[in-house]
Amino acid sequence: MDQQLQRRRLVIFPCPLQGHINPMLQLVSILHSHSKGALSITIVHAQFNSPNPSNYPDFNFLSITDGLSQSEIESSTKDVSAFLTILNRKCVEPFRDCLVNKILSQKHEPPVACLISDATMHFTQLVADSLQLPRIVLRTSSPMSFVGFAAFPDLRQKGYVPVRESELEAPVPEIPHLKLKDLPVIKSYNSEVFFQLAADMTNQTKASSGLIVNTFESLDKLALELLNKTFAVPIFAVGPFHKFSSASSSSSLMTPDQTCISWLNKQAPSSVVYVSFGSIASISKAKLVEIAMGLVNSEQSFLLVLRSGFIIDKSDDDKDKNEESYLTKLLPQKLNEMIMRGRGCIVKWAPQQEVLAHPSIGVFWTHCGWNSTLEGICEGVPMLCWPCFGDQMVNARFVSQVWRVGYQLENGLQRGDIERSLKRLMVQENNKEREEMMVRVKDLKEMAELCQKEGGSSFQSLQNLMDYIFSRNSDLKIAN
Template sequence: MEEAMATPHALVIPIPGYSHIIPLMELSYMLAERGFKITFVNTELIHEQIMKALPDEYSNLKNPINLVSIPDGMGPGDDRNQIVRVLECMSSAMPSYLEELIEKMNKSSKDKITCIIADENMGWAVTVAKKMGIPQAAFSPTNACLRALVLRLPQLIEAGVLDANGKTLKQEMIQLSSTLPVIDTARLPWHCVDDPMLQQIMFQEALKNNQEVKDADWHLCNSFYEIEQSAYQLNPKLLPIGPLLAGSRQRQLVVNFWPEDSTCLNWLNQQPACSVIYVAFGSFAVLDQTQFHELALGLELTGHRFLWVVRPNLTDGQATTYPDGFQARVAARGSIISWAPQQKVLAHPSIACFLTHCGWNSTLEGLSMGVPFLCWPYIADQFLNQAYISDIWKVGLRLNSDDKGIISREEIKKKVEEVLGDEKIRERVLVLKEMAKKSVSEGGSSMKNLNDFVEAMKGK
């Protein structure tokens, strides 16, 4: 009798950041639904944080995803907010830990790893997979335009736009295609840190990473053809499989860094349709106290209802403080929580617009739920995402800072009124909502790419 084919077993490894973990977790669930066993690898610190945030009932659930951890190479007291240092330690220490984990799992014939799906920013994981003879996919959690830009770094150096260390020699606006956003060379991703030496390290890591992932068996990304078609002509191997959203599917494991406050959904149920401004800045953005107060007073000044996510480390002070009397004055029309079930919030009929830092996950979630945007980019690719939103798709507006670098309460009030009063914006975002839905439905472009990948991995 012919031996039954072994269950495909994917090892999935993201960068230790919330915005990187979320889409890979959703992809993991989609693979599990298609018969894969999943081992999801986080760093020890992130693993501990996720486990603490899980609801009590999680321990009683049977989950198709096995969460494991390996060390990140940093010491107990090291500052993991120093992203450059984190990346350096990871790339030097984690390959051996990953190889050791795979060897241990492969001792069991039924648990052998049959493919590795690694965040594209962890090229060393692709190198480990190749060394061990395991099929691999490099996954990009960002838009395809950014990936096209990073692939063209050598040409930018040759053209004299950048030097060999990533320093901008010519501040100019570049556009890879007439249908893609204009990119400011002063706001390239490695410029998110102020220290020139750290910028250089990040840039060199990007170049090194390009070489490590260029020959991966598969290149996947969390996007879809219809919103950036010309970007795929610049990325011929890249297959969009997004938007990767939980949507209506039930998930036993919802990954969070902080416990979700689902009471906000009951609060939203009591609000009129299209009446609430949803304000959330993701897991990483930080506001100083002056800007935080101005945002609070801006929300008050609008006169609109609002749901505001103020996570524990949103401000750069020891503790978040609100303007005097603010909370009492807005209590009847404002809800402030520490962490939200964001996809459920954005899908709620009471939401009128989304004031966001423009992370790519948040951008795709807003598009997929048909919600207009107010853009407040903070770091790295968020400025490119904002350009997509306001300049290419025209489904939102940018909040502009004053000559002191502050987004004023008056600017917030003005842009809220503009975005809520622009029916064309709402019409355009509803068109993109339908495109997103179609792409991940049977016969859609992203669904076809995902199914092709699944069949290839099952056949290995």
């Protein structure tokens, strides 16, 4: 990229969910750093889950009214499809007004090169079109899951969807390696709301000027080939973002408990199971007991993340109780005894990248969100997968069956399955299966490192993306 080019502005609009905000801000930090001052960044964001501007002094932040009621905010974890649909409707006018009156009207600022927005925020394509503003889409979840989203209309027409109980194990002919039960369905009380959301995301991405994905070619070559056939727009695979980004600030919406690092420092190498199911997944008290007893019976040391709101069936009397004392009474005594003996640690939220890079971590028990999956791969940590919804099922299938760097709990949370899986992953003596898995995951870790060096696929894709951004039309006209 010619660094002598005239300065340009990027307008950014993230989806206000933890797993989407993180990669968007990582991407923005990468672009800003790589441009060496040639890009000015303006981040427009909803009021809900708004990022902290003080963590990113190099960027401009503009908040827009999202008009969300308390019940609609609560749906962000209970019915993600409904929440995203509401957000797409309510942000249209506030976002357009912000672009027209606070960004495009500024005559003494660098011209706007393009808008980069989350794929889930599909309404931004129509707003961008109305202002003749190029839009590039960021897909924060796995590329293969986006292939799945785009396939839903065809799968419904052929009768594969809705999936019948008797056909859960059947393969999906249109998507290699996936079973019907792996399709990336976002939880919703109304399936039609989800299918419409998937269609809107797909169609507005096809209408965009390009697509950015958080992956690297040697990991996701097949998915990238299918994306190219599906969307027919320029595609830029510049991941893993969290390794490329020079940003030191955290965009976490929850405060990580750093005390778990001092606890990890006291543990033997590769001796700890790190358990975290992300920022949205929630479970019943009974399932938490299965998790706990699986850990106890496996006889492995553990770091367990139990965030606020993780338990969904609290009684009214329990809701006002201190979280720590409530969990102590809820968890089996045997698990609490392990904690007392220094064999376990529980935190509300962990500094995940630092945890996964710690030498004491032997296994990552994860919901297989895409950020977590990439972070596990990049640190060479084998995974135990318990997917909940969306792209997590796709990711778990690839972790367990395609890349073969982990196992999946196929039958839900049952203490016997948990115990057996953890022993298969953790016990090192005379365990050829584990040895071969460690070779594969270390190979992927090395590939992730090589792709970002000069000459690597992600390095070149980032160069191409920068050139593409600076080639976008900057002679914008505001449509009234």
